[in-house]
Amino acid sequence: MIKPFIIKQLQNIIGHSNVTTNTRTLDIKSTDALAPNRAFGISLELNKLPDVVITPQSTHDVSEILKIATENKIPVIALGGGTGVMGGIVPSSGGIIIDMTSLNNMVELELDSELATVQSGMVIGSLVNYLRPKRYYFAHDPYSREIATIGGAIATNGVGYTASKYGNMGEQVISMEVVLSDGKIITTPKTPTYSTGPNINNLFIGSEGTLGIITQATLKIHKLPEYTKLISFKIPSFEIGINMIGEILRYGMIPTLLDLTEEYQEVTLFLRYEGTYELVVECINTILITATTFDSSILPEAIGATYWSERHSSALTYKQNKLNKPRLEKWDSAFSSLFEYLHISLPLGKILQYKTEADIITRSYDLKITEYCIWGKLQYFSMMVKPNNIHNINSQENLHEGSKKLLELSCYLGGITEYCHGSGLKNKDFIKTELGEAYSISMRLKKTLDPYNILNPGKFL
Structure with missing residues (x-):
């Protein structure tokens, strides 16, 4: 008190x-x-x-x-x-x-350098809207674009729809202004790379406010592309989809969007390319030829168009119905739906092994996996887990215990338990296992930068 x-x-x-x-x-x-x-x-x-x-x-x-x-x-x-x-x-x-x-202002826009310096409370969608009339865009595009802030995305090192080409949120950051626990304000150099010592930005990217509070960031921005094209395919199996993506990437044709989803035993691959008209057309034509060697068929353009136009719809619904509401109102509908959506990252060679073993684990806990997804990078693997029988009195306990086993399996195979939302309160106990001996280094940093443990205590640090 x-x-x-x-x-x-x-x-x-x-x-x-x-x-x-x-x-x-x-x-x-x-x-x-x-x-x-x-x-x-x-x-x-x-x-x-x-x-x-x-x-x-x-x-x-x-x-x-x-x-x-x-x-x-x-x-x-x-x-x-x-x-x-x-x-x-x-x-x-x-x-x-x-x-x-309230810290939501544009501080400096440097179009010649393709940089925007903004306060950390600016909503990502506001930055996108600010840049669009100037024919520029910000490449981080999460489902929550219209409600998530720049600072929150950096603090969790979030992932968006364009991560395949542009990477996580942290990869958009050139420099930051951060307030340390004692009130000292630091600003990192506004240069894309430097060779002396560690990149100080990386201390705070993904740190979830446990090492300092981000108040401002200088971010990469890009000119709007001349041409974009989204294509989607029906794929015979998830494994074939992974192999097809691997072949495409080996050609050097990195898509802006990469989404391979298995849902209700149907596998769909979404790819989006951007650039000059000639470059995009060349990529698409090569991919169409590649798809035939994997027995994959192109889907109607309307399917991809709907996917892209509705990618932020769930966040807009959340904004309208739940955001800025008391917790009981915010959680009300959650009690009627029992599920877990896990976002793990694994070495590429372990994904199919993980998928096989995950099926065994879920069956042993009377659970089912209703969706598998590779999103952004081949190593980013998501899945929706639900009870087979929601009316079973043990369904919630089974879901919790089964989900823990799935996260432990990721760690055992050399992966991590969350690739886009941070560990928060929910996954904090897995971090020691994920980092191994390196966790002690993180704790030393915590004690140095936050000796009284006042910054977001009770989380992973």
Whole structure:
């Protein structure tokens, strides 16, 4: 419990209207899309509230908040769009939630250098809309584009539809402004590469606010392509699809979009190319020839067009019906649907082995896998897991235990348990296994940068 005089101190510095202890606001700002039915034995933690929510108006405000928090050893959690699915913003120890969404401005646009410097609370879709009239675009395109923030995407090193060509969110970052736990503000060099020492950006990319709070970032942007084309294929099997993708990539024809999905025993491959008209047409023609050698047939263009036009629809529905709602309203429909959507990353040579062993595990827990997917990179493997009988009184426990076994299998085969959402509260206990001896190095960094463990405590660091 934060003492009243500290609340007053924060109000005097940040402004009374930007500091609230209103219970409804505390509720709304401390939950994401992780509902209790998907929380592996940690559902009680999801009910925790912060003591106060603060909405800073500048990097200086963030710095002042952290100085006070460090002095009084108060936990601090940075909040972006609130679109996470792993419980990353749950205030496990109470404290302060810093709502970053007011830091949403364009700081500098350098078209000649193809760079945009923005505050971390800017919504990704807002950046896309800002650039479009200038004939530029930002290449990170998650399903949550219209509600997720730049800072949140960096902090979880998110993945989007264009990851095949452009990589994860972290690969879009050139430099960052970060506030450390003691309030010190650091800015990394605005150069794409440097050869001396570690890349400091990488300390904070994917760190989920446990090492510092990102307040600003300089990002790569790109000129809009002359021509784009999306094609889709019906594939005989998931294994054939992987082999076909491998052949295409060996030709050096890297698609912007790569999505291989097996659902209801049907396998579909979506590929999207961009560039000059001549280059795209050459790629498409070569792929059409390649597809015939894998007994794969092209699907009507309308299927691909629908896929692409609806790629953000689930996030827009979430924004309309759930975002900025109290937790019980946010979680209401989740209780009626029991499923787990796992996003693991594996060495390429282990994916088919994993798929085979995953089928065995799910059957042993009376579960079924209704969807397999390779999305973005060949190593990124997702699957939807559901109980065979949702009315079975053990269905939720079976889902939780079976999902744990599936995540453990990924670690055993040299993979990781989450490639796009961060570990959050949900997967934090797997990180030691994932990193092995390297975990101790991460903990040393944590103790150096956050000696009082005030930054998003109770997560993977």
